[in-house]
Amino acid sequence: MDVLADIKTLWLHRELLWVWAAREVRVRYKQSLLGAGWAILQPLALTLMFSLVFTLVVPIPTADVPYPIFAYTALLPWTFLASSISFGVPSLVNNMNLVTKIYFPREVLPLATIAAAGVDFLVGGLVLVGMMLWYRVPLYPTALLLPVLLLIQMILTFGVTLIGATALVFYRDVRFLVPLFLQLWLYASPVIYPVSLIPAQWRGLYFLNPMAGLLEGYRAVLLYGHWPDRQALATAAVVALALAVVGYSWFKRLEPRFADLI
Amino acid sequence: MLMEPVIHFECVSKRYQLGAMPSLRERLGTLPERLRRRSRDAGAEKDVLWALREVDLEVFPGETLGIIGPNGAGKTTSLKLIAQITKPTAGRVTVRGRVSSLIELGAGFHPDLTGRENVYLNGAILGLRRRELDRLFDQIVAFAELERFIDTPVKRYSSGMYARLGFAVAAHVSPDILLVDEVLSVGDAAFQKRCYEKVWELVNHEGRSVIMVSHGFGYIRALCRRVLWVANGQVQMVGTPDDVIRAYESSVFSRATGLPFNLSQGAEAQVQIVGVTLLDAQGQPAEEYGPQDSIIVRIAYQRSQAVTGLTFAVGVMRDDTLNCYTSYADECGFALPADDLGGVVEARYHALQLMPGAYQMYVTALSSDEKRTVYTYRTVGFHVAAEAGLDIRHGSFYNLPAWRLAAIPHHEAL
Numbered sequence: 158m159d160v161l162a163d164i165k166t167l168w169l170h171r172e173l174l175w176v177w178a179a180r181e182v183r184v185r186y187k188q189s190l191l192g193a194g195w196a197i198l199q200p201l202a203l204t205l206m207f208s209l210v211f212t213l214v215v216p217i218p219t220a221d222v223p224y225p226i227f228a229y230t231a232l233l234p235w236t237f238l239a240s241s242i243s244f245g246v247p248s249l250v251n252n253m254n255l256v257t258k259i260y261f262p263r264e265v266l267p268l269a270t271i272a273a274a275g276v277d278f279l280v281g282g283l284v285l286v287g288m289m290l291w292y293r294v295p296l297y298p299t300a301l302l303l304p305v306l307l308l309i310q311m312i313l314t315f316g317v318t319l320i321g322a323t324a325l326v327f328y329r330d331v332r333f334l335v336p337l338f339l340q341l342w343l344y345a346s347p348v349i350y351p352v353s354l355i356p357a358q359w360r361g362l363y364f365l366n367p368m369a370g371l372l373e374g375y376r377a378v379l380l381y382g383h384w385p386d387r388q389a390l391a392t393a394a395v396v397a398l399a400l401a402v403v404g405y406s407w408f409k410r411l412e413p414r415f416a417d418l419i
Numbered sequence: 420m421l422m423e424p425v426i427h428f429e430c431v432s433k434r435y436q437l438g439a440m441p442s443l444r445e446r447l448g449t450l451p452e453r454l455r456r457r458s459r460d461a462g463a464e465k466d467v468l469w470a471l472r473e474v475d476l477e478v479f480p481g482e483t484l485g486i487i488g489p490n491g492a493g494k495t496t497s498l499k500l501i502a503q504i505t506k507p508t509a510g511r512v513t514v515r516g517r518v519s520s521l522i523e524l525g526a527g528f529h530p531d532l533t534g535r536e537n538v539y540l541n542g543a544i545l546g547l548r549r550r551e552l553d554r555l556f557d558q559i560v561a562f563a564e565l566e567r568f569i570d571t572p573v574k575r576y577s578s579g580m581y582a583r584l585g586f587a588v589a590a591h592v593s594p595d596i597l598l599v600d601e602v603l604s605v606g607d608a609a610f611q612k613r614c615y616e617k618v619w620e621l622v623n624h625e626g627r628s629v630i631m632v633s634h635g636f637g638y639i640r641a642l643c644r645r646v647l648w649v650a651n652g653q654v655q656m657v658g659t660p661d662d663v664i665r666a667y668e669s670s671v672f673s674r675a676t677g678l679p680f681n682l683s684q685g686a687e688a689q690v691q692i693v694g695v696t697l698l699d700a701q702g703q704p705a706e707e708y709g710p711q712d713s714i715i716v717r718i719a720y721q722r723s724q725a726v727t728g729l730t731f732a733v734g735v736m737r738d739d740t741l742n743c744y745t746s747y748a749d750e751c752g753f754a755l756p757a758d759d760l761g762g763v764v765e766a767r768y769h770a771l772q773l774m775p776g777a778y779q780m781y782v783t784a785l786s787s788d789e790k791r792t793v794y795t796y797r798t799v800g801f802h803v804a805a806e807a808g809l810d811i812r813h814g815s816f817y818n819l820p821a822w823r824l825a826a827i828p829h830h831e832a833l
Contacts (some may be wrong), residue, residue: 176543184531258526259544260503260518286524327704416499 163409167262172297174265174272181244181273184332196277197284199240200232207232216348217350222380231284231348231372234310237278238368239339241314245270246321246335253419263412267318271311286339289379297382306374306385309394313367316400319408326415347372367393367400421817423515424795425596425628426501428476431510433496433512433652435468470496471654473510481626482597485633487667490739493652494632498598501630516595516628519545526585530574534584537573539589543701555591562617562828583610591618597621599631608707609804618642636664637800668798672781675742689726690784690794691721692763695778697801706782707802710817711770714801718782721761730787733766738777742813749787772817775805 169176208225211217217225245267249256254268289296316355325331346368347355355363362368363392364386370393429792446511467611477598478484484496487585492520499505500512527544528537542552560569563583574579590597599618615638619628623643633639639646639660648655656663685731698715699705716733736743748755783796803817 170546172548173546175545176549178539178541180529180532180536183536184529254528255544256497257504259520261546263546416504 159409160406163262163405167264169357170262170265173261174269177265178276178325179267182276185273198281200229200236201284202235202279203232203236204229212380218353218380219351220353222294223292224377226285226292226294227351227380229285229288230376231276233347235295235343235346235348235368237274238280238310238317239343240277241274242318242339243318243335244274244320246325247332247416249322249415250325250329250419251339256419257267257416261416263407267322268315271314271318274285275311276356280363285379288316294380295382297378299378299382299384301398302374302385304376306371306378306390308378309367309390310371310398312401313371313397314395316397316404319404323404323408323411326411326418334362342366342368345369347376351376363378364389364392367396369393380406424477424479424513425515426476426478426630427511427513428474428497428500428684429511429513431471431474431476431500431507431512433471433493433500433568435470435506435742436636437468441702445655450465450722450815457486463821471500471507471649474649474652474654476647476654478596478628478630480628482645483620483622483631485631485639485646486649487633487639487646488637488649488655489671492649494649495600496652498600498630498632498651500524501596501738502598513700514596517546517592518596518598519589519594520598520600522582526725528573528581528585529584531572533572534560534569534576534603538569538584540586541585542592545589547592559584559587559591564589583784586614586617590614590621593621593625593627597627597629599633601628603763608804615642636668637659640664645687668781669796671740672736672783672798674729674751674795675740677735690722690729691720692782692784692797693721695719695780695782695797695799697799706800708771709803709805710773710775711806714768714771714780716766716780716782717763718765718797719761719763722784722785722794726786727757729794730785731755731764731766732783732785733774734781735757735771736779736781737773737815738779743773743778743816754787773803774815774817777802 204225207228211228212224217224246265248270249263256263256266290292321331321335345366352360352369352373353362370389371388374390374393375381377385428587448762452546474497475495476497488494496505498520500507501514502518503514505518506512508799527541534541535556538556539549539552542555543549560566563580563586565580565584568576568580573584576584590754596619616631618629618631619642631643643660645657646658646660647665648667656666693715696704696717697706698707698717700713702715716731718731722729730747730749732745732747735743737743748764750820751766753764756762777800779798779800781796781798784794786792786794
């Protein structure tokens with residue numbers, strides 16, 4: 158398989174990946190007033206808005222967990238996914254002068270945006286810790302599963318971002334499709350509502366969305382102290398892995414044509 | 420000893436699709452048709468450009484190869500294939516070793532980051548480790564002469580400073596193969612000279628291979644042992660710099676000026692241009708002129724008794740082969756003495772009126788009859804430098820009008 162050789166080349170360029178990710182972070186915060194505050198503001202503002210709507214206007218059952226922390230626990234990883242995709246998909250086209258002038262494994266660009274979004278995610282994680290202290294949510298031993306959930310999510314993010322980035326090189330329409338797609342995906346995932354609202358006979362289909370199993374998993378291990386639904390998580394892992402393999406091989410197959418098309 | 424080539428092109432062709440990429444809607448619209456034909460490329464031949472066609476090429480370690488040819492001939496495409504930025508449509512490209520390209524200086528710079536941050540970023544793009552960069556950092560900054568500005572965002576840099584930093588990083592990567600495109604035409608003359616000295620050092624002291632694309636034939640002559648002339652994607656000629664540049668120039672000049680440069684056999688024995696010297700207003704030999712400066716072309720020639728009715732054509736060509744002006748001495752009202760066997764003549768332009776850039780002064784000896792048979796020609800390169808305080812970027816010629824306020828009410832002027 159060529160994939161091993163591709164990964165080896167990528168490994169040789171790991172330094173570029175870090176430097177480029179650092180560039181992404183620096184550039185994003187350098188000339189903005191709030192700087193790293195933006196990393197917190199986006200999920201926090203959404204949490205506030207959803208909390209107002211879904212506690213006062215249309216109450217949503219959250220099984221003893223206060224709605225703000227219920228929503229934030231899902232909005233934080235969701236924002237990680239969404240900003241990786243929305244910055245990562247155009248990363249090739251936005252750096253066309255680099256792609257057409259110098260050779261390096263092109264996946265460095267989308268990967269670096271994912272890494273940079275990861276920095277935002279970590280900053281936003283501090284707020285989650287604060288909220289857990291405020292609402293006196295204990296740290297359950299199930300939280301040990303957090304790295305596994307994150308790993309699956311990153312594999313998923315990698316796959317979807319590469320598919321989108323490749324498609325954007327060929328069809329500029331994709332740029333306008335991304336926000337719409339993310340919005341639909343948000344409502345198809347248990348971000349603002351619990352999975353318990355989905356009728357049982359639809360759950361099998363529902364969990365084909367890997368974010369469903371993942372977001373439910375984050376809540377289970379952090380807020381409720383349960384182990385996540387094993388079948389839902391396995392489905393998420395399989396779908397994420399399949400998307401990553403498809404995305405990476407598609408990306409690498411078409412990579413030689415990027416410089417000619419961009 | 421049999422050496423392996425570091426670059427090997429085997430029957431390489433590269434095709435580009437012209438025109439815009441079809442949008443998703445168009446692709447979907449034509450999907451049934453395309454499925455029926457089951458071929459993505461058929462019927463699109465007219466929108467296709469062959470940037471290279473069946474090119475064979477070998478470059479050995481420690482060799483410098485110059486590539487010349489008109490714009491769009493396939494020079495940059497060749498470099499992009501070597502740099503692995505793009506893949507050939509047909510044929511095979513084999514490259515051994517680390518390639519560093521100077522195809523565009525500072526391509527990876529981000530305007531909001533400081534010079535220091537960009538050195539590390541650009542170095543990483545070119546494949547340097549952080550430790551190597553730490554070691555080379557001071558050298559790079561010193562070469563670029565940017566010690567004072569290294570912590571300033573590069574968006575505040577002038578284009579010259581930008582290019583200096585870009586070259587400094589790329590040249591310190593110590594690649595096995597260095598690709599040099601037209602990039603070195605930016606920056607002032609002193610910096611260009613230093614760049615070429617650095618390239619010379621890489622070739623002669625460190626045994627690197629260099630592939631160089633340039634219109635500045637002086638540097639190609641000085642640095643390259645072999646020159647490749649490409650036109651319309653095909654190799655026209657490979658050989659020593661003198662042979663290839665001469666053949667290329669005569670082809671370009673005859674097309675640009677309409678003068679017949681295909682010299683007849685033995686014509687050169689009849690008339691010889693012994694030397695062409697460019698002199699400034701003070702009568703001193705010079706290579707660099709201001710846009711408005713006057714220039715004197717001094718031509719020393721010899722001819723055999725048999726040649727009667729000799730005259731000269733003199734003109735200036737920009738480095739992209741734009742013919743700026745051409746004129747015949749006899750049409751300017753100057754006749755050579757009919758009976759001498761040689762001498763020195765001078766043609767004086769009162770003002771060059773050229774934009775900053777690289778130019779060739781060409782001198783042709785030809786018959787004064789209607790046939791205008793060309794005996795021989797010579798070219799001399801010169802530079803036009805920017806005038807201090809004036810930064811004009813538009814147009815082909817340098818011609819500043821004199822302005823005044825006219826004392827006429829505007830409704831009367833209409």
